Amino acid sequence: NHISNELPYNKSLVFQIDVLSNIYDKASTELYYKLANTSEEWVRIQPNKKKYELRLERLPYGRNTIQLKAISKGYLTSDVLSVNFIVSTPFWLKWWFIVFVFLMLSFIVFILIKTRLNQIKKKNKKELYLKRLEIQSLNSKLEALQSQMNPHFIFNSLNSIQTLVLKGDVESAYEYINKFADLMRQTLSFSENQLIPFYGEVDLLKNYLLLEKLRFRDDFNYEIITNGISEINVPPMLLQPLIENALKHGLLHKKSDRKLSIEFKLENELICTIIDN
Numbered sequence: 375n376h377i378s379n380e381l382p383y384n385k386s387l388v389f390q391i392d393v394l395s396n397i398y399d400k401a402s403t404e405l406y407y408k409l410a411n412t413s414e415e416w417v418r419i420q421p422n423k424k425k426y427e428l429r430l431e432r433l434p435y436g437r438n439t440i441q442l443k444a445i446s447k448g449y450l451t452s453d454v455l456s457v458n459f460i461v462s463t464p465f466w467l468k469w470w471f472i473v474f475v476f477l478m479l480s481f482i483v484f485i486l487i488k489t490r491l492n493q494i495k496k497k498n499k500k501e502l503y504l505k506r507l508e509i510q511s512l513n514s515k516l517e518a519l520q521s522q523m524n525p526h527f528i529f530n531s532l533n534s535i536q537t538l539v540l541k542g543d544v545e546s547a548y549e550y551i552n553k554f555a556d557l558m559r560q561t562l563s564f565s566e567n568q569l570i571p572f573y574g575e576v577d578l579l580k581n582y583l584l585l586e587k588l589r590f591r592d593d594f595n596y597e598i599i600t601n602g603i604s605e606i607n608v609p610p611m612l613l614q615p616l617i618e619n620a621l622k623h624g625l626l627h628k629k630s631d632r633k634l635s636i637e638f639k640l641e642n643e644l645i646c647t648i649i650d651n
Contacts, residue, residue, distance in 0.1 A: 380460045380462040381433070382462055383433075383462050384464070386431045387430045387459075389428040389430075389442075389457075391426040391427070391442070403445070403446045405418070405421075405426050405444050406418050406443050406445065409433075409440060410439040410440070410441050411437065416443070433461045434461065435464055435467075436460065436461060436463075437458070437459075440457045441456050441457075442456075467544065472539050475551075476532075476535055476536065476547070483528070486562070487558075487562075490562060531550075531554050535551060535554070553584050553585050553588070557582055557585065560577070561578070561611065564578065568609065569608065570607060570610045571606075571607060572600075572605075572606045573604060576598060576638075578610070578614075579613060579614065580598065583617070593629075594632040594633075595632070596636070597635050598638075599635070601637070601639055603640045606644065616648055617636070621634070625650050625651075628651075631651070632650070633650065633651045634648070634649070634650050635649045637649075
């Protein structure tokens with residue numbers, strides 16, 4: 375038998391089963407069932423007022439097969455009856471919900487950035503009477519934050535998430551959104567400091583490159599060589615524009631085998647070499 379209409383997700387499915395008295399002795403007949411696509415174990419159906427009723431809850435979405443059989447007097451076994459049906463996909467896995475989440479996250483990121491920029495601008499207005507060097511320092515923080523929130527990078531990232539969602543690649547879209555959120559959180563955190571630990575800058579670059587790798591897929595590989603450097607501080611987001619230029623103006627136009635190498639050396643000064651192929 376086949377149930378043609380899709381059953382709503384997370385709804386109960388009830389079977390009422392009659393046992394023919396001319397074939398089996400109802401008093402000594404036991405009915406069993408199993409959900410063939412999730413279990414190999416037969417489960418006995420307990421009679422209710424001399425009737426057999428099977429209630430199934432929390433069925434997995436997608437195609438399902440219920441199998442039924444009867445055993446009479448402990449040894450007579452009936453043929454197996456199979457019932458096929460489809461449980462609809464839950465709303466949180468449907469494309470429109472994923473698009474909705476994507477739009478909400480994009481809106482939240484936009485509001486956070488705008489709010490942060492407004493806060494810094496207000497702070498600068500309140501401190502106009504500070505010394506010239508202090509005012510220059512505050513202005514440089516604002517410019518640094520504005521440059522770090524690269525609009526081209528954010529636009530490209532959101533476009534990449536949208537492409538993954540429309541292609542139905544839910545796992546990659548979730549992974550991209552998580553990495554994007556981590557990068558935004560790091561950038562906002564680092565923007566309040568003129569210097570950050572070297573390992574923090576390297577970690578931020580790794581998150582940024584992971585996002586680009588998700589966008590380029592298997593056609594892009596990179597390496598970051600630190601040569602054991604650790605106990606120094608550096609300005610935040612100093613290298614991201616250079617790396618983005620290497621990707622945008624160099625590797626983006628290469629059809630395959632895109633490679634990027636970033637190497638740090640500490641001699642009399644910190645030297646960073648960025649090479650793309």
